[in-house]
Amino acid sequence: MxxxxxxxxxxxxxxxxxxxxxxxxxxxxxxxxxxxxxxxxxxxxxxxxxxxxxxxxxxxxxxxxxxxxxxxxxxxxxxxxxxxxxxxALRNQLQGVLRFGMIEATLTDTHSPLQVAIRNFGQAAPDVRLHVQIETPGNMEQHVLDGRLHLAVGPFPAQIPGLDYTPLYREEQGLYCSSTHPLYERAGERIPVATLSTYRLAARAYLGAQELKLLRMTQAAATVDNVEGRAMLILSGNYIGFLPPHYAQPWVNTGLLHRVDPDHYVTHLDFRIITRKGKEFARVVQSFHEHLLEAADEVRGVKRGSRKK
Structure with missing residues (x-):
């Protein structure tokens, strides 16, 4: 038709x-x-x-x-x-709809450059409309590949052909239990990994292997793609699991969550910008890409121009 x-x-x-x-x-x-x-x-x-x-x-x-x-x-x-x-762009105007993907639960992360980038980009390109989609990492990769998204930011542990992955920033992940979990009574203690392996783990579906290796477990008792679902399982008292400290802090403040042995049980998510490999970007996409990198430098306190090309 x-x-x-x-x-x-x-x-x-x-x-x-x-x-x-x-x-x-x-x-x-x-x-x-x-x-x-x-x-x-x-x-x-x-x-x-x-x-x-x-x-x-x-x-x-x-x-x-x-x-x-x-x-x-x-x-x-x-x-x-x-x-x-x-x-x-041919008329030297930044306009149109920019389709951008990101994962959930990043708003409270002070190391995330997303808020700074969106603010600065919005001031530089006021005629561009942002269409933001909250997706899992796997969905974002597929949607950038097939053109449904222009670019996306998230943790992508298994890089796939056809996409470029540009490092952006790193997010810490800590191991948590709830106030009704047996580990809660051992706050401040060194917890042997053999002890942790006897408890049930709620793991991230896309990063479960990393967590299982650290805790020397063979399988997770539950898997969930999003942070809120994982937090709900941990707060039930039936599971332990990894959460971003910035996300878990409100429950830590009220005593509902406790971070388990933070000196030994910590992982990191490396957030990257993904774009289609070999594709020449529209000026709007390129501009937002640059604003993301500049905002990451700004948040880290890195002087502009010192970023390695």
Whole structure:
């Protein structure tokens, strides 16, 4: 089919509905009534000849065709956004939509350059709209590869072909238990690794091997992709697990969490910027990439220009 402006508008509406989780939740974002949204989606389905979603008393859910269209629409809209950015660059203007991926639970990390970079970039390029997606590292890699994201920041332990990985900053990870866990009574003690191996570990799905090796365990009792889920398991008292100290600190302050033997049980996540290998960046993407690196230097107190090329 020939893609027209109307199709792009309907696809963007479709993507907004998915991000909101249904027609009702999308109403205030789209500033449309539920009946109008339903009518527009019917137009898109008629245009494509596909049933994209089920809606009604059973709730909102994508059909198999709808899920496939969602992936294709993200790639198409990402390419359109890139075109707009490049067209603006020809007029010496930084504009368009920049699609950026990051992991959750980084906001309280004082070593993260993301807030500084976003602030400085927003001042330098006020006409660029940031579209931020919170994803797992694996999803971000896939979405940068297929063009749904222009770039992303996160910990990527197994680097894959087709992507460039630029070091950005490092995040500490400490081992924690809850106030109801047996280890809590041993605060301040040196805990032998043999003792830790008798407890259940809640590990990160994408970094579990690193944690298991440090604790000399053969397998984790639970795996979870996000920090909040891991914190919930640890706070239950049934598991120990690694958390960023900046994230765990509020519970440490109230006595609900305790950091276990911090001199011996510590790991680090190396955060990197990922971009597609061999691809010439749009000026907007290149500018944001540079702002991330400059912000990392600023947060570390490194003088600009001293970064190794």
């Amino acid at each position: 020939q893609i027209q402006d109307t199709d792009l508008r309907l696809l963007r509406m479709f993507e907004t509905i998915l991000q909101c989780g249904g027609f009702a939740a999308a109403q205030p974002i789209l500033n449309l009534s539920a009946s109008s949204i339903s009518e527009y989606m019917a137009q898109l389905e008629t245009r494509l000849g596909l049933r994209l979603c089920e809606r009604g008393r059973g709730g909102f859910r994508l059909t198999e065709d709808g899920a496939q269209l969602h992936a294709a629409a993200e790639r198409l809209l990402g390419a359109v956004d890139t075109f707009h950015m490049e067209a603006g």
